[in-house]
Structures are given as C-alpha cells and as structure tokens.
Amino acid sequence: VGEDYLADGHVGMAHLPNPADAHDVTISSFQPTPESKILDLLHLPLAVDCVRFVGEAVALVVAETLAAARDAAEAVTVEYQLLPAVTDVMEALADGAPAIWPQAPGNLALDCAFGDRAAVDSAMAAAHLVVDATIRNQRTFSAFMEPRAAIGSYDATEAHYTLISGCQGAHRLRHALAGCLKVPQDCVHVICPDVGGAFGSRFNIYPEQVAVVWAARRLRRPVKWTGERSEAFLTDYTARDVVTRARLAFSRRGRMLGLALELTANTGAHTVSYVPLSNGYRVAPTVYDVPIAWVRLRGVMTNTVPTAPFRGAGRPEATTVMERLIDIAASRLNIDRLELRRRNLIRHDKLPHRTATGLTYDSGDFAGNLARALEAADMEGFAARRKEAKRRGRLLGLGIANYVETPVGMPHERVVIKVSPAGHVVLVVGTQSSGQGHETSFRQVVADQLGVDAQAIDFISGDSAALASGGGTHSDRSMRLAGSLMVEASRAVVEKARRIAAVMLEVAAGDISFTDGLFVAPNTNRRLNLFDIARAADELSSLPGDLRGPLAAEASFTGRIPAYPTGAAVCEAEVDPESGAIEIRRYTSIDDGGQPINPLILHGQVHGGVAQGVGQAMLETAVYEPGSGQLLSASFLDYALPRADHFPHFEVALTEDPTKGNALRVKGGGESGITPSSAVLMNAVIDALSGLGVEHMDPPLTPQRVWQAIRAAGKGSARAPIPIDK
Structure with a gap:
C-alpha cells in the first residue's frame, strides 16, 4: 500500500506540469509573479488517506498468475468514507464546492494572466462589435490501440532497476522514475518497445510504472502488469x-x-x-x-x-x-x-x-x-x-x-550515427515512434545524407542505455529536432571519412568529392565507400590519432x-x-x-x-x-x-x-x-x-x-x- 511505499523511502511522481519550460531556462510559459499561482503536487502511485477519483489505486497485489492475483485482490478490504465529489470544472470553482487538495484553495491549481488587460478593455469599449461567447471543449479519452503495460525488474547485485513499458520517451521516463525511487538516473534502465499509439497520453509517468519496479525490488523478482480496457477508461490520463x-x-x-x-x-x-x-x-x-x-x-x-x-x-x-x-x-x-x-x-x-x-x-x-x-x-x-x-x-x-x-516540446535531443565495417550504419535517436513511421523516415534522411541504402541502416530508439539523453516524441518535434541532428551527425561522419580517404588516396581532403556514398580522388578512377573507410579507421595504424577508431559522430542540441x-x-x-x-x-x-x-x-x-x-x-x-x-x-x-x-x-x-x-x-x-x-x-x-x-x-x-x-x-x-x- 502507499504507506509501505513511503516507508521504503520513495516519493511521489513529479510530473513537471509544463515540462518543456521546466527544462528550458531561456523561455518560460508560466513565469511566477506575486499575482499568479502555479501548483505542482507530487502524485503518489498508491493513494494514502484519501482517494480523489474513481479508479485511483490504493493497493498493489502480486501473485504467480493473473487468476491468483484477481482472487487476492477480491480479498482486500478497503474501508471508504464517502465524500462529496465534483467533476465539472465550473462547478469546482463555485463557493462551497468540495475541496480536492488543501494546497489548492478554491480548487485552483493554476491562475495566470498575460497581456495588457487595460488596453484590450479599451479596444473592446471602442469596438463596433464584440462577440462574447463561452465555448466548451469536452473531455475525451485517448483510446490508443493497446492498453498500457509494464514489466519491472531489479538487480540487487548492481542496485539497478529496469522498466520495460510503452511511453513517449525512455529518457524522460527514466528521469521521472529515478526521482520517485530517489536514486541516480544511471541506476535506472528504461526500455520502450513498439508502442501502439500514444497521442500525448503516454508522455507522463503512470503509477503502475513506479509500482512494478518498487514491487520487483521488494520481491527480488520481475513483476509484470498489463492493463485492460476497463482500467484504461478509469486510469489513463484524459x-x-x-x-x-x-x-x-x-x-x-x-x-x-x-x-x-x-x-x-x-x-x-x-x-x-x-x-x-x-x-x-x-x-x-x-x-x-x-x-x-x-x-x-x-x-x-x-x-x-x-x-x-x-x-x-x-x-x-x-x-x-x-x-x-x-x-x-x-x-x-x-x-x-x-x-x-x-x-x-x-x-x-x-x-x-x-x-x-x-x-x-x-x-x-x-x-x-x-x-x-x-x-x-x-x-x-x-x-x-x-x-x-x-x-x-x-x-x-x-x-x-x-x-x-x-x-x-522538450528542448533537448541527441543522435548518434556509426558506420560499421560490416556494411551497415547504426542510427541511435532519443525520440520514440508510436506509429509515426520513424523507422522509415529517419532512415531516409540518413540514407540521403550518407549515400547508402536505407535497408543498410540499423535503427535504434526507445532505450535509455543506448544514448545519454533524448527528448522523446511529442509536439511535432521529432523530425524537426532529431532530423536536424541526423543531418549534422551525417555531415560530421562524411567530413571525418573524407579526411581518412585523403590519407588512403594520398590527395588533399579538399580535393576529394563525395557523391552517392563514394569518395573519389580527382582525375582518377580511385574511389572508396563509407564501409571501406570504416574498416580502414579500425585497422590502419598509419592514420593520425584523431582519425582512428569507429567512424561515428554524435550531435546534440539544447534550445528551441x-x-x-x-x-x-x-x-x-x-x-x-x-x-x-x-x-x-x-x-x-x-x-x-x-x-x-x-x-x-x-x-x-x-x-x-x-x-x-x-x-x-x-x-x-x-x-x-x-x-x-x-x-x-x-x-x-x-x-x-x-x-x-x-x-x-x-x-x-x-x-x-x-x-x-x-x-x-x-x-x-x-x-x-x-x-x-x-x-x-x-x-x-x-x-x-x-x-x-x-x-x-x-x-x-x-x-x-x-x-x-x-x-x-x-x-x-x-x-x-x-x-x-x-
């Protein structure tokens, strides 16, 4: 239960309600002022003392089989005291509405204003017509194809957690999970396999993702949870x-x-x-x-x-x-x-x-x-x-x-490109496809830059151990940020390869042309492809020290x-x-x-x-x-x-x-x-x-x-x- 989780020294989930701005020191959407209010409450994976919505978890039951877990869950007795509830946003602002949190008087979590109100009021007063309308956009569900799931494990020897779960960015999930467990980020490994739809609702951390790794450490065994559609309606962020x-x-x-x-x-x-x-x-x-x-x-x-x-x-x-x-x-x-x-x-x-x-x-x-x-x-x-x-x-x-x-979106991104002597290119990105086709379009970008077949590119994403950082996928950001970095890293690979080719072909690097994946010496038929050069970088001792080793490049970016x-x-x-x-x-x-x-x-x-x-x-x-x-x-x-x-x-x-x-x-x-x-x-x-x-x-x-x-x-x-x- 929640008390056990807290007793183990863990804390609630810090969602960072406006994460892009929280990670960007140059631009902030919500700049606190004496007149503004911005609340960021920790969110416990298991409720303690008070359940605030129908569907909020209060206990975690672990068993060998699904049937046994269901039977055990039926045996759990929870004593609830019924409290008045408010679900409508305008009714929650009314005097006397049920209070959700003591930290949010009047149920206001955020209250900010921007712009020159006096100037706008003056324009309204002088206008020929003012259209005044109240428009409601109703609540909807994401209803992505596959319900959420998570597998947690713990290596006691290394004091290392592993979480396998669908999300929109392995590195952001690692950051959030490490914060809950109060451990360094390098003690957490997040793997995000193929995701059947996300649409923003998988961007933030969920209670079940925290619960399975916590239980795995307690039990010293892997713990798996798979949500059902009925649970999705009750618990998926809407x-x-x-x-x-x-x-x-x-x-x-x-x-x-x-x-x-x-x-x-x-x-x-x-x-x-x-x-x-x-x-x-x-x-x-x-x-x-x-x-x-x-x-x-x-x-x-x-x-x-x-x-x-x-x-x-x-x-x-x-x-x-x-x-x-x-x-x-x-x-x-x-x-x-x-x-x-x-x-x-x-x-x-x-x-x-x-x-x-x-x-x-x-x-x-x-x-x-x-x-x-x-x-x-x-x-x-x-x-x-x-x-x-x-x-x-x-x-x-x-x-x-x-x-x-x-x-x-998140203002950080990173890409690594490595050319293998075996005849393929490894592309590692910090984004996460959930149906957008990154496996195809990202390969196209790199194939065009390096002049190689797209099928020769190994695409890796969704693994926090494969890359130092990454911003994930949301807000139309992936091709804009990762694509730009793929171009930058590809050009760095080409320039390093050009210098190696110059040594191998005994000409000046500036004289070598690069077309369709081939480095060609001027006025000769001598040419090398990227994979020839990658082998040479591994094998030729005559190369300068800065050209030896893997033919690879990394590009990263922080900003807008x-x-x-x-x-x-x-x-x-x-x-x-x-x-x-x-x-x-x-x-x-x-x-x-x-x-x-x-x-x-x-x-x-x-x-x-x-x-x-x-x-x-x-x-x-x-x-x-x-x-x-x-x-x-x-x-x-x-x-x-x-x-x-x-x-x-x-x-x-x-x-x-x-x-x-x-x-x-x-x-x-x-x-x-x-x-x-x-x-x-x-x-x-x-x-x-x-x-x-x-x-x-x-x-x-x-x-x-x-x-x-x-x-x-x-x-x-x-x-x-x-x-x-x-």
Whole structure:
C-alpha cells in the first residue's frame, strides 16, 4: 500500500506540469509573479488517506498468475468514507464546492494572466462589435490501440532497476522514475518497445510504472502488469476538458481590434500537465492579425482522472474558439465569412510577424492556403450541391477553418550515427515512434545524407542505455529536432571519412568529392565507400590519432527550433433535420508541414488527425455521474469512436512555404490534421442549421443534441448553449 511505499523511502511522481519550460531556462510559459499561482503536487502511485477519483489505486497485489492475483485482490478490504465529489470544472470553482487538495484553495491549481488587460478593455469599449461567447471543449479519452503495460525488474547485485513499458520517451521516463525511487538516473534502465499509439497520453509517468519496479525490488523478482480496457477508461490520463470565455472585438469594416480569453481547464485530481493551457494561450490569435490580446489561464482540480496533453494539446481548442467567433461575427456584421477571414489573415508580405501572444511566425502563406483549399473543395459548386440536398430533405452546410501549429516540446535531443565495417550504419535517436513511421523516415534522411541504402541502416530508439539523453516524441518535434541532428551527425561522419580517404588516396581532403556514398580522388578512377573507410579507421595504424577508431559522430542540441505548420480545411456536412444525424460529404485539407520527407506518411498523419478531431466534434465525450464522480462512459459501449464509414474520401494536398529554421526545412505534420478538424466540422454543421436560427452548439454534435438544437431553435432559444447530456 502507499504507506509501505513511503516507508521504503520513495516519493511521489513529479510530473513537471509544463515540462518543456521546466527544462528550458531561456523561455518560460508560466513565469511566477506575486499575482499568479502555479501548483505542482507530487502524485503518489498508491493513494494514502484519501482517494480523489474513481479508479485511483490504493493497493498493489502480486501473485504467480493473473487468476491468483484477481482472487487476492477480491480479498482486500478497503474501508471508504464517502465524500462529496465534483467533476465539472465550473462547478469546482463555485463557493462551497468540495475541496480536492488543501494546497489548492478554491480548487485552483493554476491562475495566470498575460497581456495588457487595460488596453484590450479599451479596444473592446471602442469596438463596433464584440462577440462574447463561452465555448466548451469536452473531455475525451485517448483510446490508443493497446492498453498500457509494464514489466519491472531489479538487480540487487548492481542496485539497478529496469522498466520495460510503452511511453513517449525512455529518457524522460527514466528521469521521472529515478526521482520517485530517489536514486541516480544511471541506476535506472528504461526500455520502450513498439508502442501502439500514444497521442500525448503516454508522455507522463503512470503509477503502475513506479509500482512494478518498487514491487520487483521488494520481491527480488520481475513483476509484470498489463492493463485492460476497463482500467484504461478509469486510469489513463484524459484529454481536453476546457471552458473558454472568448471576446473578440471588431471594427465596423470587420477588422479585429482585440482578443480576450479566459481558459478554464479541468486538471483532474492531480497536477499532471498544464501544457494544453500553455499552448492554448500561445496560439490564441492563430493565423489572424490580432493587434492586442489578454489571456487568463486557470487550472482547476476536480474528482476526475487527471488530464494531460492529447494530439494538438491546446491548439485544436484555440482554433475551434477563433473559427467559431469569426463565423458568429460574420453573421452579426453581415459580412461574408470568407471575406471576414481574408480581411484579417496575416499577410505573407508582413512576415516575419510577431503575434499579440509573443510568437514570431517566420513563414506561412495563410491566404494562399485558404484559396487552395477552397479551389480543391469546389467552392463554386457548393450552392448547387446545397440545393440538391434540400430537394432530398437534407440541410447541407459548409465549414471553413484556418490553422497554425506551434510545436515546442522538450528542448533537448541527441543522435548518434556509426558506420560499421560490416556494411551497415547504426542510427541511435532519443525520440520514440508510436506509429509515426520513424523507422522509415529517419532512415531516409540518413540514407540521403550518407549515400547508402536505407535497408543498410540499423535503427535504434526507445532505450535509455543506448544514448545519454533524448527528448522523446511529442509536439511535432521529432523530425524537426532529431532530423536536424541526423543531418549534422551525417555531415560530421562524411567530413571525418573524407579526411581518412585523403590519407588512403594520398590527395588533399579538399580535393576529394563525395557523391552517392563514394569518395573519389580527382582525375582518377580511385574511389572508396563509407564501409571501406570504416574498416580502414579500425585497422590502419598509419592514420593520425584523431582519425582512428569507429567512424561515428554524435550531435546534440539544447534550445528551441521554432516552426509553424499551417493550413486550411473545408468541410461539407449534411444534416437530417428529422433525426439530427450528420453525414460528412466532403473534407478537404491543405497542409504546410514544411518539406515532406515521406509524403505518404505525412498524408497518413493528416488522415489520422482528421479522424480524431471529427470524433471529438461528433461523438466522443466522457460522462461522469454528478455527486459521486462515477464514470458512466467507461467502455466502448458507452463511449463512441468514429468508424471508417463516418468519413468520405479525404482530399489532402501538401504545400510548402519554406522555413529557414532547420536544415531540412521541416515544420511538422503529426498534429496538422487534428488542429482544424473539430472546428471545420462544427462550422459546417452550424452553417447547415443556421437557416433554422441555430448560432452555436458545443460538441459533441450527436444526433440527439442536434435534434434538440433544431427543436430549441424553433422555440426561439437557439443561442442558449446546450449542456452535454448527463
């Protein structure tokens, strides 16, 4: 139990709720001030004294077989005193709400503000129109393909722990685990094999990962835990769950004058992550020229499983808010919504552009992306398609959404490349693939740089012992950081090999050319490949000392490599007014992820992101029973995920407005699809319903809730927000 864990000298998990900033001394999203509040609570793997959400573990049972463990668990008696629970983020802020932690009075874990509030208030007062809306992004589950699992072992002779578990970065998990056990990091070995999906929810350490290595040391035997889907619903870190009050001021001609946002996020029962709030405020203006902004961020504790980053992590929420505000404003200003967007898009000739929230966009053809998306979507034919749908008794709507991504992530990365005399290249990286195809695209980068066959490259990742450090995979960072380091390390290998070749070919190093993996002496047919040179480096005693030994290079980086993937999406959605059912008829996406290393993989990333964003907009929501905190949507019988037949053929086109921020001109593509997809579908559905008087709905847009909105609009209450079904 938890008392035993503490008695053994261990401590709770330190999640570092905004980890990228905690590891970066040059930039901090959350800079504490006398007026701000930032709470970081240690999270015990087994609860002591108080259980704060349904599903929180209180005891660890270990047995020889699963059946025996289940029987033993049934024999454990826990005496619970029922306490009042609060699960809704706004209710948790109310006077008299149940207190989650004494360290968080009023249940506030974080309260920060950024920007010039007085200037924004002044702009609002002088504006022709201020759109004031409250928009809820509901809580969702990651629902990755495989439930979590962990194997822990302990070598008493070496006082060394080993953990095998799926995660998003072996080195970050090692750091967190060593902190819990209060041992040096070199006493912990983390191995992360193939991972069946992560999406951000595997980024932070979990109680079970700590528990298995602790039990392994106690028992002097390996301990394995494999979660089941029912456990995943109750214990996996969840996503979204943020309420945004947004005010956007416009001039009479439709120019944006100022933006005020109050983001209130449900952090759950533990302070696992504030990253979605950090990202949400950074990208709040998205691709629009908003001159001034003020943003308040609040993290609120509730009796629910903790929330954590999920694909996009704050950027989809911000995009939804901005794109909904623009559609509402267009209606009230009587300006075409396309024209309103065009008037406010950041102009390409004004780049680099510093936003009101402090980002500097170095690239992005925002107007061009929108124009290409509209052309690919056959905007001119929409009116005819809408008439045809009406003849069938259906309502067809068109949604538009522009987006920009702000990848950040851990600011440390490392790569090692070694050329083996046996005829292969070893590539070791600190990132962690969980379906992004690093095994393919990373090999492509190195193969291109070294002029070798991609199949001759041995790819190693997910092992904390194979590399001194690594940042893992999240936030569109892997190709941007690791790819740049692969180029740097490859060039170092080539230059060292060139010097060795110069000795072997008896010419000056500067005279040797390197093409297609061959070093060629000028005006001769003498040539050497990398593997010839690697053998020589091992065998030739005539080489200078600094050229002997393995033909290898290491590259590392600490800092920021900014990049801003951007694009536009257009969606046509058809609504059956009799049932509220939605059918997506067309979906078009234009995405600038920088130079595509592998276009097929990038297309797949966009497709997957679109599916997840549409799932949130149409179907997915976590539902808790008020008062008890019991999760009611605790299986796929009650939690709906989108299926293949929910989607039409996606029209995806890749474009590039070059960035100079890294050697590969990469921006990122893992989160491009999801960032605009919820917003564009919501805009399409609400456009379809606009003729009935519906101005806004919060997701999910289930058939029942759409049907209710249609009926409410008929009674003159269309603008009243519809709560999530309980």
